[in-house]
Structure formats: C-alpha cells, structure tokens
Amino acid sequence: MVRNCRGEPALTGLVLENVSVGALREVSLTVPGGQVVCLSGPSGSGKSRLLRALADLEPHGGRIFLKGTNQLDMPAHQWRGRVVMVPADSQWWFDEVGAHFPDKAGQRLPPALGLPPEVMAWSVSRLSSGERQRLALWRALSLEPQALLLDEPTANLDGETTKAIEAWLLGEIRQRQLATLWVAHDPAQIQRVASAHYRIHGARLEPVYGSD
Ligand SMILES: Nc1ncnc2c1ncn2[C@@H]1O[C@H](COP(=O)(O)OP(=O)(O)OP(=O)(O)O)[C@@H](O)[C@H]1O
Numbered sequence: 001m002v003r004n005c006r007g008e009p010a011l012t013g014l015v016l017e018n019v020s021v022g023a024l025r026e027v028s029l030t031v032p033g034g035q036v037v038c039l040s041g042p043s044g045s046g047k048s049r050l051l052r053a054l055a056d057l058e059p060h061g062g063r064i065f066l067k068g069t070n071q072l073d074m075p076a077h078q079w080r081g082r083v084v085m086v087p088a089d090s091q092w093w094f095d096e097v098g099a100h101f102p103d104k105a106g107q108r109l110p111p112a113l114g115l116p117p118e119v120m121a122w123s124v125s126r127l128s129s130g131e132r133q134r135l136a137l138w139r140a141l142s143l144e145p146q147a148l149l150l151d152e153p154t155a156n157l158d159g160e161t162t163k164a165i166e167a168w169l170l171g172e173i174r175q176r177q178l179a180t181l182w183v184a185h186d187p188a189q190i191q192r193v194a195s196a197h198y199r200i201h202g203a204r205l206e207p208v209y210g211s212d
Helices: 047-054 076-082 103-107 117-121 129-142 159-176 187-193
Strands: 014-021 024-031 036-040 061-066 083-086 147-151 179-183 196-201 204-208
Touching: 014 047, 024 047, 024 061, 024 179, 024 196, 024 204, 036 047, 036 187, 047 083, 047 147, 047 179, 076 083, 083 129, 103 129, 129 147, 129 159, 159 187
Parallel strands: 036 179, 036 196, 083 147, 147 179
Antiparallel strands: 014 024, 014 061, 196 204
16 A cells, blocks of 8 residues: 555555455555556456446445545545546447537547547447447546546457557556556456556455466
C-alpha cells in the first residue's frame, strides 16, 4: 500500500484496501496513475464483479480511494464519472451512435479506431460487436476519467486490430495518467500492456510474477 507521510492513501491512482465482493475476499492493491494492472482468472471467478465494485455499481466491503478520496465520500454519479468502467458488453441507449458522445468527441474520432467519421451518424443496431467495443472505449475516454476499468476490451477484435487498439489505449493511459485495471486472458497481451498482473485464485487475488 502506497501511503503519504500522514499514513493516508497516496494522492495518486486507485487504491483498494481489503475489498470484498461476492466470493472474492480482501483484495488490496494499488493501481498507479498512468499504469495498467492486469487481472485474470477463471470464468466466474469474480473479475467483472470486482470492476463493478470499483465503479460503485455493486455493494462491497473494504475501502476504495481515487487520488486519496474515499469512494464513500463522493456521490456515486460523480465517482462513476471519474472511475469509468467499460463492460465486456457495452450498453447503448439511443438509436444513433453520435448521440452517445459529446460534440467534440464525435468530431475528433481517433484514427486508431479504424472507423470513418460517418460512424457518428450510424444506427447502433448496425454496429458489429468489434465496432461497438472500439466505440465504447472512445466513449469512456470522452468522459475524461481519472481511472479506467476495462473488461476484456479487445475480446471481439482480430489480432491486428487488437494490437492497434492496445497501442492507442496505452498512449492515452500514459498521456492522461489514467489508473487502469484491465481484465485480460491472453498472456501475450498481458505481457505487452501490464506493469503488474494479478490472478484470482479461489477467494483471493494473487500477484503473478514474470510471464504467465
Ligand atoms: N449480482 C450478483 N449477485 C450474485 N451473484 C452474482 C451477481 N453477479 C454475478 N454473480 C456471480 O458471481 C460470479 C462471478 O461473476 P463475474 O461476472 O464477476 O465473473 P467473471 O470472472 O467476470 O467471469 P467471466 O470471465 O466469465 O466474465 C458468477 O458466479 C456470477 O454468476
């Protein structure tokens, strides 16, 4: 645990202290700003529930701090604007893609997404799962968060697109100093993006050292 001289959680990144949700018990870790911590584990082990707890979308035990602010001390809607989760299956509310983005974000579509500017006028229903996933990542960044929770963000993408999206995300994460927790299964991807890797084993989160 990174603490300042008064023994309070460090004023950087995302800090988890003894977080328990579902079967997962007492998870403690620090995700520094600008770095990616990868999370892996068997299907059903609780990866998504942990992300949901961090986004204040699910009841949990323990304490969570963003840049030294306790989740309990911030209204949930404000917290969710700063700690933004991109679920594996993104949600869309309006018919048109562009209605989900602030004006400027729609005009500044990053080339790395590999999508034409006209995508903002497309209907959500015509999007492929990979197009949805890429747009959900851009939508999350458009909220200008301080921490990102990514649930298998490249699951629907081919190998080449995965690497392009990884590189773009890493650039954004470093430039914006985003504390990022990234659920991934592919050891090669984890090696490319992670500064630390933890795996769920039963009820516990365990650090993974070296290659997976
Ligand atoms: N709201 C809930 N209440 C009770 N149990 C839940 C709830 N949400 C999920 N679960 C259960 O908690 C367990 C962990 O679910 P979770 O979605 O976190 O798994 P996961 O590790 O992300 O799995 P996958 O890799 O398959 O996506 C599962 O057994 C799931 O059925």
